[in-house]
Amino acid sequence: MRINAKNKLGLIFFPAFDWAISPTHPEREERLLYTKDQILEEGILDIEGIEEYNPIVASKEDVERTHICVPDIDSIVTMPHLISAGGAIKAGELVMEGEVDKAFAIIRPPGHHAFHVVHGARGFCTINNEAIMVEHLRQKYGSDLKIAFVDTDAHHADGTQNIYYNDPNVLHISLHQDGRTLYPGTGFVEDLGGPGAYGRTINLPLPPNTTDEGLLYALDNLILPILDDFKPDLLINAAGQDNHYSDPLTNMNISAQGYAELNAKLDPDLAILQGGYSIESALPYVNVGIILAMAGLDYSQIKEPDYHPAIKEQSPKITATIKRDVKRLLRAWENKDEVDIRKKFNCKEYYTTKRNIYYDTANITENQEVKIKICADCAGLMIIDSIAHPSAVGKIRAIIIPHNSCNQCSKLGDQEYERAKVGSKFKIVYLQDKKKDKLLSSK
Incomplete structure (x- = not known):
């Protein structure tokens, strides 16, 4: 059967x-x-x-x-x-x-x-x-x-x-x-x-x-x-x-x-x-x-x-x-839902963290700084500055606009992308817009 x-x-x-x-x-x-x-x-x-x-x-x-x-x-x-x-x-x-x-x-x-x-x-x-x-x-x-x-x-x-x-x-x-x-x-x-x-x-x-x-x-x-x-x-x-x-x-x-x-x-x-x-x-x-x-x-x-x-x-x-x-x-x-977010994360405009990430398989060390905008209307714009060692690329910036982005954070993300492309601080700048489903790169 x-x-x-x-x-x-x-x-x-x-x-x-x-x-x-x-x-x-x-x-x-x-x-x-x-x-x-x-x-x-x-x-x-x-x-x-x-x-x-x-x-x-x-x-x-x-x-x-x-x-x-x-x-x-x-x-x-x-x-x-x-x-x-x-x-x-x-x-x-x-x-x-x-x-x-x-x-x-x-x-x-x-x-x-x-x-x-x-x-x-x-x-x-x-x-x-x-x-x-x-x-x-x-x-x-x-x-x-x-x-x-x-x-x-x-x-x-x-x-x-x-x-x-x-x-x-x-x-x-x-x-x-x-x-x-x-x-x-x-x-x-x-x-x-x-x-x-x-x-x-x-x-x-x-x-x-x-x-x-x-x-x-x-x-x-x-x-x-x-x-x-x-x-x-x-x-x-x-x-x-x-x-x-x-x-x-x-x-x-x-x-x-x-x-x-x-x-x-x-x-x-x-x-x-x-x-x-x-x-x-x-x-x-x-x-x-x-x-x-x-x-x-x-x-x-x-x-x-x-x-x-x-x-x-x-x-x-x-x-x-x-x-x-x-x-x-x-x-x-x-x-x-009862937590005061600004007090919990000890921040006003952005919550900022730094971390070191080890790629044990590739033997790479990455230094990251992450900034998240505190926004009452969406999850908040995210900005990641990253540099890996060893790397032929140098320092990069990634700007992420979230799925539920408000108009203000979407506009700010576009502005940050254009601003970061100017000068030589970042070798590559990325804009990942999850709301519009697109990835832009200055490379």
Whole structure:
């Protein structure tokens, strides 16, 4: 008897057989081969309602509405990156057009460590697949779409957070191993968003050795209540799998059953693969578990060959830490609209921050200054001054006009662009106008 999926599910598979950082790197060609074999061996594609689709190739315009690539896209982005991003776009369009109920993009290279400004690869990521997908969908279906990300990778989703930190229509939730113990060393409970979107960034750092128990507690008591309140039009699981107990790069204890149960309860519209480097012992089982959960099918028999019940045992200290932070974050979410933004960010006209960003994959150090205009009528104009070392380009300025820009901020952005092009202070000046969907460059 043929099995029928409860939810019609689209799978987009792009293993990028012609791309790797190095032959022995964790992010290498064969990373998804065992997953593909497991899907075929289990007869997943024979289930009525589960169908595989081909990715498309993301355009340069898709990348430009999300990133500022320095000096340009052709210097940074390869064809496999465009196809991986295109796989995410294909998944999003399948759901938005109603061709499927849900979609899972099993793709590489990953993307959630790619920032708004891109000088090279960091954390194995060059461009941000899920952000490129979201910006494509917002351009096509309306920028007023309310988007929610729940990133379950063991590494903090610092790139996606960076892109949407000041966007009021995007809720970004990241559960990850505590940044004090793992790359990229960020993602703490006090990071709650910029002045234009305060409270719409939620970070829950999980202690090393957190098990299914801690992950699912956070889901039930923090994530689901916030999502119920936010009411997104599109819910995306950035489905990193390096929280698995066998992953060689992390110190977490999540099982395939834990991932599947999380996905079944979360009930996302889309899942986009992120990290996960236990390519034989974890990915085949986790991915099949996620597929079955998204399809609305029984996943209770999905277990790793070396699984044993003791893996789910969690120390009382870890449980207490998670409960404390969940309570703190839930309170911050409930009180976010009562915050005096000018007082909170200690600013009058602009909120200014400085940061150093290390591109560990490309061995580049970037110095950034970010200014966000405090505006009562929109998220506020953003100005980013950036210089990378080493770099043949020199200092650049990126001016970003937000989706919901008021007329004053739009006009100010155009003025700042023209002003910055004069003189020799900046080698390249970019104007990314999200409202008009255009990117200008003085190059």
